[in-house]
Amino acid sequence: MKLIYDGKTKAVHELDDGNYMLVFKDDATGEAGVFDPGANTVGLSIEGLGRSGLRLTEFFFRKLEEAGVPTHFISADIDAASMTVKPAQVFGNGLEVICRYRAVGSFIRRYGMYAKEGQALNAFVEVTLKDDARQDPPITEDALEMLGLLTREEYSILRGTTQHISGIIRRLLAARGMELYDIKLEFGRVDGYITLIDEISAGNMRVYKDGKRVEPLELSELLLGEK
Numbered sequence: 001m002k003l004i005y006d007g008k009t010k011a012v013h014e015l016d017d018g019n020y021m022l023v024f025k026d027d028a029t030g031e032a033g034v035f036d037p038g039a040n041t042v043g044l045s046i047e048g049l050g051r052s053g054l055r056l057t058e059f060f061f062r063k064l065e066e067a068g069v070p071t072h073f074i075s076a077d078i079d080a081a082s083m084t085v086k087p088a089q090v091f092g093n094g095l096e097v098i099c100r101y102r103a104v105g106s107f108i109r110r111y112g113m114y115a116k117e118g119q120a121l122n123a124f125v126e127v128t129l130k131d132d133a134r135q136d137p138p139i140t141e142d143a144l145e146m147l148g149l150l151t152r153e154e155y156s157i158l159r160g161t162t163q164h165i166s167g168i169i170r171r172l173l174a175a176r177g178m179e180l181y182d183i184k185l186e187f188g189r190v191d192g193y194i195t196l197i198d199e200i201s202a203g204n205m206r207v208y209k210d211g212k213r214v215e216p217l218e219l220s221e222l223l224l225g226e227k
Contacts, residue, residue, distance in 0.1 A: 001013045001014070001015055001016070001021065002014045004020070008025075008027060009024070009025050009027050009028065009053075009203055010022050010023060010024055010025060010199070011023040011025070015084070018087060019074060019084055019085065019086060019087060020084070020085050020086075020087055021082050021083070021084050021085075022082065022083045022085060022198075022199070023050075023080075023081060023082045024049075024050035024051065024053050024054045024057075024081040024082070024083070024199070025045075025049075025050050025081075026045050026046055026047055026048065026049045026050045027045050027049075028045070028046055028049055028203060028216060046216060046217060048217060049202075049203075049216055049217065050081040051078055051079075051081045052201070052202070052216065052217050052219075052220040053199060053201035053202065053203055053216075054076055054078055054081055054082075054083055054199075054201075055078060055220055055224060056200065056201040056202065056219065056220055056223065056224070057073075057076070057083065057199040057200050057201050058073070058076040058078075058083070059223070059224060060169060060172075060200040060201075061073040061196075061200065063168065063172060064165060064168060064196065067168055069161070069164065069165055069168070069196060070190065070193060070194075070195045070196065071195060071196045071197070072085040072086040072087075072088050072188070072190055072195055072196070072197045073085060074086060083199075085197070086190050086191075086195075087190070088188030088189060088190045088195060088197045089188055089189040089190075090186075090188045090197075091149045091150060091187070091188070091189075092129070092147075092149045093129070093130055093131070094129075094130035094186065095127055095128070095129065095130065095139075095149065095150075095186070095187070096127070096128045096129075096130055096136065096184050096185070096186060097125065097126075097127050097128075097158060097159075097162045097184070097185045097186070097187065098125070098126050098127075098128065098182060098183070098184050098185075099123055099124070099125050099162050099163060099165075099166035099182065099183050099185070100121045100123070100124040100125075100126070100181070100182040101120065101121055101123060101124075101166075101170065101179075101180055101181055101182060102118050102119065102120060102121060102179075102181040102182065102206075103115040103116065103117060103118060103119045103120075103121055104117065104118060104181050104182065104206060105182065105206065107121075107124075107182075118181075123163045123166060123167070125159050125162050125163060126138050127139050127141075127144065127155075127158070141155050154194060157194050158187060158194060161187070161194065161196070162185055165185060165196060166180070166183050166185075169183060169200065169205075172223070173207060173223065176222055176223050177209055177210075177222075178207050178208065178209045178214060178219075178222060178223070179207065179208045179209070180205060180206075180207055181205075181206040181207065181208060182205065182206050183200075183204060183205040183206075184204040184205070185198075185200070185204070186198035201216075201219075202214075202215075202216035202217075202219040202220070203216065207219055209222065
């Protein structure tokens with residue numbers, strides 16, 4: 001096993017069989033000790049967050065695969081906070097795809113002249129570059145094609161798949177009395193097909209219940225009944 005990348009919230013190892021292992025950390029993105037899934041820096045550490053995030057990721061990936069959505073997931077070892085996945089080719093140095101149901105976070109910071117905090121959005125999809133040095137800038141469909149990151153057809157697939165996945169997750173949360181405000185997904189090519197990769201956990205979504213933000217460990221408890 002070879003360490004390939006040691007990131008903010010996960011470490012990535014290459015396995016001898018060609019697959020990869022993701023090891024989930026207890027670190028979370030945010031600022032000044034406040035959790036924020038849209039932040040680019042580690043702002044706090046929460047004991048048990050790695051295993052909690054992995055439980056949620058396994059739950060969501062299995063539900064998505066039941067719905068016919070391709071993912072890179074192979075297996076999970078909750079005790080070791082690790083997940084075995086298929087190798088994937090990312091687009092450029094990586095893209096993040098956000099689906100928004102409410103105007104919060106960076107959306108309201110950019111468009112606050114016209115949008116109201118928390119106003120409803122119709123599964124609005126935007127793509128950003130994974131580029132911490134430039135604050136993960138949004139990128140348009142035209143730029144994605146011109147820079148050779150995605151074809152028009154691939155962008156259409158990416159957008160539609162993002163809305164499909166987000167809709168499934170939104171309904172799963174709604175069944176437990178929670179509302180999905182926004183979610184950040186990552187994709188890559190696996191065997192030539194656009195495939196969901198990385199994770200789906202409290203670390204990449206904003207969820208509310210009864211008008212109050214659901215905290216990272218609380219999400220696992222409310223959705224899976226685990227403490």
